[in-house]
Amino acid sequence: MSRSAHPAGPRHADVMPEGHYTAPPADLNALDPKVWARTVTRDEDGAVTVGGIGVTRLAEEFGTPAYVLDESDFRARCRAWADAFGQDADVFYAGKAFLSRAVVRWLKEEGLNLDVCSGGELTCALDAGMPAERIAFHGNNKTAEEIERAVTVGVGRIVLDSFQEIARVSHIAQRLGKRQRVQIRVTVGVEAHTHEFIATAHEDQKFGIALAGGQAAEAVRRALTLDGLELIGIHSHIGSQIFDMAGFEVSARRVVQLLAEVRDEHGVELPEIDLGGGLGIAYTSEDDPREPHEIAKALGDIVTRECEAAGLATPRISVEPGRAIVGPTAFTLYEVGTVKPLDGLRTYVSVDGGMSDNIRTALYDAEYTVALASRTSDAEPMLVRVVGKHCESGDIVVKDAFLPSDIAPGDLIAVPATGAYCRSMASNYNHALRPPVLAVRDGAARVIVRRETEEDLLRLDVG
Numbered sequence: 001m002s003r004s005a006h007p008a009g010p011r012h013a014d015v016m017p018e019g020h021y022t023a024p025p026a027d028l029n030a031l032d033p034k035v036w037a038r039t040v041t042r043d044e045d046g047a048v049t050v051g052g053i054g055v056t057r058l059a060e061e062f063g064t065p066a067y068v069l070d071e072s073d074f075r076a077r078c079r080a081w082a083d084a085f086g087q088d089a090d091v092f093y094a095g096k097a098f099l100s101r102a103v104v105r106w107l108k109e110e111g112l113n114l115d116v117c118s119g120g121e122l123t124c125a126l127d128a129g130m131p132a133e134r135i136a137f138h139g140n141n142k143t144a145e146e147i148e149r150a151v152t153v154g155v156g157r158i159v160l161d162s163f164q165e166i167a168r169v170s171h172i173a174q175r176l177g178k179r180q181r182v183q184i185r186v187t188v189g190v191e192a193h194t195h196e197f198i199a200t201a202h203e204d205q206k207f208g209i210a211l212a213g214g215q216a217a218e219a220v221r222r223a224l225t226l227d228g229l230e231l232i233g234i235h236s237h238i239g240s241q242i243f244d245m246a247g248f249e250v251s252a253r254r255v256v257q258l259l260a261e262v263r264d265e266h267g268v269e270l271p272e273i274d275l276g277g278g279l280g281i282a283y284t285s286e287d288d289p290r291e292p293h294e295i296a297k298a299l300g301d302i303v304t305r306e307c308e309a310a311g312l313a314t315p316r317i318s319v320e321p322g323r324a325i326v327g328p329t330a331f332t333l334y335e336v337g338t339v340k341p342l343d344g345l346r347t348y349v350s351v352d353g354g355m356s357d358n359i360r361t362a363l364y365d366a367e368y369t370v371a372l373a374s375r376t377s378d379a380e381p382m383l384v385r386v387v388g389k390h391c392e393s394g395d396i397v398v399k400d401a402f403l404p405s406d407i408a409p410g411d412l413i414a415v416p417a418t419g420a421y422c423r424s425m426a427s428n429y430n431h432a433l434r435p436p437v438l439a440v441r442d443g444a445a446r447v448i449v450r451r452e453t454e455e456d457l458l459r460l461d462v463g
């Protein structure tokens with residue numbers, strides 16, 4: 001997933017032909033600001049601190065494993081996106097990356113909107129006070145109950161994903177005496193350069209309605225005739241963890257082409273386009289993500305240019321970044337339990353979490369880095385694999401990384417860039433208790449999602 005280069009490393013290279021590791025960094029104690037949240041640094045004793053609080057104190061007070069989120073970094077990233085896109089565009093944070101009621105309040109305060117994709121996310125958003133008109137409701141198979149609720153509370157838009165749903169939402173809205181603002185999600189036929197499971201704009205997958213073969217044009221035709229719908233625009237999301245702007249540009253161009261066709265056929269200029277989320281972040285030092293202002297400029301330029309060429313007024317643009325906002329703002333703090341050197345291979349460092357708190361390595365072959373967090377060390381670098389405590393050999397958190405060779409049980413280690421799609425995809429595999437999310441800011445830490453307890457597990461098991 002990461003674009004990290006994979007040259008042979010200096011240790012065990014002869015027995016590790018498939019190694020994904022780079023050479024050890026010049027300074028193992030250094031924390032690359034690209035992959036760590038903004039307030040992360042080391043204190044005078046060498047321990048990692050975030051928001052002015054050291055990890056040892058966090059571990060003592062809240063236990064491990066724990067997701068540690070830098071609140072001021074989260075808020076700063078929200079503002080950077082909002083400022084980059086300005087008054088004439090809308091930024092919807094994609095709640096699937098990580099959602100909690102505290103996060104919803106931060107979004108609200110920082111002026112962002114919210115994309116939800118299930119009844120559960122909608123409940124969280126509304127409960128924390130996000131105004132319904134600032135919510136977009138997504139999903140390829142929303143239930144009738146979810147649609148009814150979304151229409152009843154008055155979400156700002158429902159993104160329609162199939163012909164059945166076009167009819168279903170209109171029917172429900174009419175029954176409720178409402179006219180629902182909707183967008184149609186189209187697949188533009190772009191092969192996004194990312195993992196197959198998170199690419200969404202090629203034709204052979206479950207999301208959206210294809211532009212190819214006139215299907216999207218037919219969807220617009222139907223939506224425009226239905227009384228329960230107010231069609232406000234077209235939506236395209238091409239995939240996730242993407243670095244290359246070319247895919248977004250092709251997508252924007254094709255969406256504008258559809259707007260022009262709609263104008264020619266129906267005499268209607270749809271006022272909005274949504275270009276989705278998907279912007280990549282740095283999981284390792286090899287990744288070079290784009291800044292929000294570069295993305296805003298690239299997308300704004302292409303849409304303006306294409307609209308001018310087609311004689312269309314420029315529509316209002318919206319985007320839906322999830323990972324790019326929350327991903328870099330958190331790290332996972334683990335305690336080392338065992339250190340097992342495998343002669344001639346590598347050393348396995350086992351932590352007190354694993355695939356239940358970060359499934360991304362097992363699922364997408366994702367790359368992460370790791371740092372010794374409770375202290376610094378001058379010991380030689382050692383090639384390690386950081387693994388969890390689950391009953392599965394694929395239970396890997398960090399495939400290949402370097403840690404100091406004196407790493408020992410009781411040390412705290414931290415894996416950066418785990419803010420997105422880690423807690424939100426966490427599981428109870430092996431009856432693991434999902435870790436808490438700690439928000440740290442200005443020298444204060446608070447739990448925003450508490451650690452699960454064994455009582456929580458038993459509560460669901462009705463015996």
Ligand code: LLP
Pocket residue numbers: 094096097115138198237239240241276277278279320321322323324360364420421425
């Ligand atoms: N908008 C739509 C319609 C989406 O489907 C998604 C992500 C986003 C926005 C936000 O994408 P982001 O900016 O966060 O990349 N579990 C995978 C990622 C799945 C993304 C699903 N949709 C992972 O861990 O990489």
